[in-house]
Amino acid sequence: MRSRAWFDTPEYYGFSRRAWLRSEGFSSAVFDGRPIIGLCNSWSELTNCNASLRPIADAVKRGVWMAGGFPLEFPVMSLAEMLMKPTAMLFRNLMSMEVEESIRANPLDAVMLLSGCDKTTPAMLMGAASADVPAMLLTSGPMLAGDWHGRKLGAGTDGRKLFDLYRAGEIDQAAMDEVECALGRSQGHCTVMGTASTMAILAEALGMSPSGSAAIPAPDSRRLAMAEEAGRRIVDLAREDLRPSRILTRAAFENALRVQMAIGGSTNAVVHLLAIAGRAGVPLTLDDFDRISRETPWLVNLKPSGEYLMEDFYSAGGVPAVLRELLPQLHTDALTVSGKTVGESIQAARCHNHDVIRERTKPLSTEGGTAILYGNLAPDGAVIKPTAASPELLQHRGRALVFESRAELMEKVDSDLLPVDAQTVLVMKSGGPKGGPGMPEWGQIPLPKKLLRQGVRDMVRLSDARMSGTSFGTVVLHISPESAVGGPLALVETGDEIQLDVAGRRIDLLVPDAELQSRRAKWQPPAAAYVRGYGKLFLDHVEQANLGCDFDFLKPR
Numbered sequence: 001m002r003s004r005a006w007f008d009t010p011e012y013y014g015f016s017r018r019a020w021l022r023s024e025g026f027s028s029a030v031f032d033g034r035p036i037i038g039l040c041n042s043w044s045e046l047t048n049c050n051a052s053l054r055p056i057a058d059a060v061k062r063g064v065w066m067a068g069g070f071p072l073e074f075p076v077m078s079l080a081e082m083l084m085k086p087t088a089m090l091f092r093n094l095m096s097m098e099v100e101e102s103i104r105a106n107p108l109d110a111v112m113l114l115s116g117c118d119k120t121t122p123a124m125l126m127g128a129a130s131a132d133v134p135a136m137l138l139t140s141g142p143m144l145a146g147d148w149h150g151r152k153l154g155a156g157t158d159g160r161k162l163f164d165l166y167r168a169g170e171i172d173q174a175a176m177d178e179v180e181c182a183l184g185r186s187q188g189h190c191t192v193m194g195t196a197s198t199m200a201i202l203a204e205a206l207g208m209s210p211s212g213s214a215a216i217p218a219p220d221s222r223r224l225a226m227a228e229e230a231g232r233r234i235v236d237l238a239r240e241d242l243r244p245s246r247i248l249t250r251a252a253f254e255n256a257l258r259v260q261m262a263i264g265g266s267t268n269a270v271v272h273l274l275a276i277a278g279r280a281g282v283p284l285t286l287d288d289f290d291r292i293s294r295e296t297p298w299l300v301n302l303k304p305s306g307e308y309l310m311e312d313f314y315s316a317g318g319v320p321a322v323l324r325e326l327l328p329q330l331h332t333d334a335l336t337v338s339g340k341t342v343g344e345s346i347q348a349a350r351c352h353n354h355d356v357i358r359e360r361t362k363p364l365s366t367e368g369g370t371a372i373l374y375g376n377l378a379p380d381g382a383v384i385k386p387t388a389a390s391p392e393l394l395q396h397r398g399r400a401l402v403f404e405s406r407a408e409l410m411e412k413v414d415s416d417l418l419p420v421d422a423q424t425v426l427v428m429k430s431g432g433p434k435g436g437p438g439m440p441e442w443g444q445i446p447l448p449k450k451l452l453r454q455g456v457r458d459m460v461r462l463s464d465a466r467m468s469g470t471s472f473g474t475v476v477l478h479i480s481p482e483s484a485v486g487g488p489l490a491l492v493e494t495g496d497e498i499q500l501d502v503a504g505r506r507i508d509l510l511v512p513d514a515e516l517q518s519r520r521a522k523w524q525p526p527a528a529a530y531v532r533g534y535g536k537l538f539l540d541h542v543e544q545a546n547l548g549c550d551f552d553f554l555k556p557r
């Protein structure tokens with residue numbers, strides 16, 4: 001046991017470490033050689049999505065004691081998608097470093113990672129992959145569906161749709177006040193196939209979470225029972241020394257990519273999976289996403305691409321039922337935290353509602369939910385979610401209306417004088433990893449009010465930003481290299497023609513090379529957003545979106 005190096009030493013510090021821990025009221029029995037299990041908890045009242053992790057931690061501890069372990073809970077920073085400015089993504093790498101160093105510095109034989117909101121799950125997995133101490137991840141679970149006059153609402157997809165209707169003048173302030181308190185009826189993360197749901201599901205598909213755990217609703221008693229069971233299992237995980245490096249293999253990532261396509265997962269999963277794979281030393285590229293997307297059917301009918309919510313997904317059979325449908329395309333011998341292979345874990349899996357989880361012979365689409373585009377506008381790649389886009393816009397040619405920044409966009413987008421029609425391509429710059437900074441979720445550029453009033457509900461929109469997993473629309477994201485480092489996006493001007501061809505996987509700026517070279521000669525990089533502190537570290541070391549936005553110095557040497 002790793003922890004023995006802290007406590008079973010004859011010199012003063014072996015004695016003093018035991019004495020100082022015993023000051024918390026533990027008897028000498030906790031030092032009888034049992035595994036010490038850390039509970040790495042991102043609980044926070046500032047992160048509503050993680051606010052239910054306290055009772056989950058207690059349930060894990062019950063299980064750890066039952067199995068003969070010694071649980072010790074510790075806090076790590078929490079990242080609230082809704083509250084943190086300029087964006088929670090700016091801090092994903094910081095949290096991952098805190099997780100890694102907290103594990104490495106302490107006498108832990110295994111770690112239960114407790115996460116929920118979007119960035120907390122990838123940050124935990126990145127840190128655990130780097131520390132490579134036996135680890136398992138449990139999430140807070142999705143909140144209950146919103147309920148507004150009997151209409152089921154999914155946070156935040158339906159909130160966005162209703163807010164657009166409010167902007168168009170179709171519903172009033174009193175209705176929005178009702179929606180505000182009807183949207184989230186319990187603690188837990190967003191209940192559509194947003195980033196939190198996607199990353200919880202992918203953690204299970206990677207083998208890092210217990211089979212069947214990702215989709216259990218946050219307030220459901222079965223989540224606490226699952227946590228207790230996971231607490232019992234993690235004690236064996238420590239004894240078996242089953243480390244993330246044995247679970248996070250190339251086969252595991254290919255399984256996760258299959259699942260990402262089958263669930264119509266959030267586009268944010270692209271940057272997070274690239275970053276986790278980078279920490280695990282597993283080669284993974286955007287081309288892997290596109291190849292697997294073309295081969296994998298879209299099966300899960302959840303908002304924002306489909307109709308249902310996470311509680312429906314859980315009732316239908318959750319992740320095991322999806323894996324069962326994907327069986328012919330899976331690496332069934334990939335190992336999971338249960339100690340069993342993926343194939344063994346899903347032997348008893350059944351689907352209970354084929355409208356929510358389609359059979360692979362009757363998919364929602366024969367291709368998956370993430371397409372990678374290249375072209376002279378995105379030499380290193382860009383991402384689109386065709387399942388959440390308007391089919392008639394997937395082939396589109398239109399004139400650009402360019403906003404140099406999010407601030408300019410927000411200032412002008414609702415002006416009645418905006419030179420825009422439904423064919424216009426809205427382009428926003430300075431939303432990338434360095435430009436945002438932090439690659440905020442600004443990619444679902446709001447539609448101009450004058451077009452909303454005309455009934456327009458989607459347009460082609462381009463940026464180097466990300467988009468919330470709860471969002472929808474014909475939105476090209478993660479354009480790499482980003483505008484702030486002089487990527488071709490920086491050279492686009494209002495009036496330029498842009499061609500989107502999703503079937504051909506192309507995004508092109510139809511401007512002669514000579515003209516682009518002349519614009520490049522005049523281009524000036526923007527002033528740095530930070531000159532000190534963590535912000536400067538971020539700007540100096542963050543990689544581009546096509547590499548996962550991790551820090552260059554955090555990858556294994």
Ligand code: FES
Pocket residue numbers: 049080081082116117118156189190194196
């Ligand atoms: Fe935390 Fe949506 S805001 S999961």
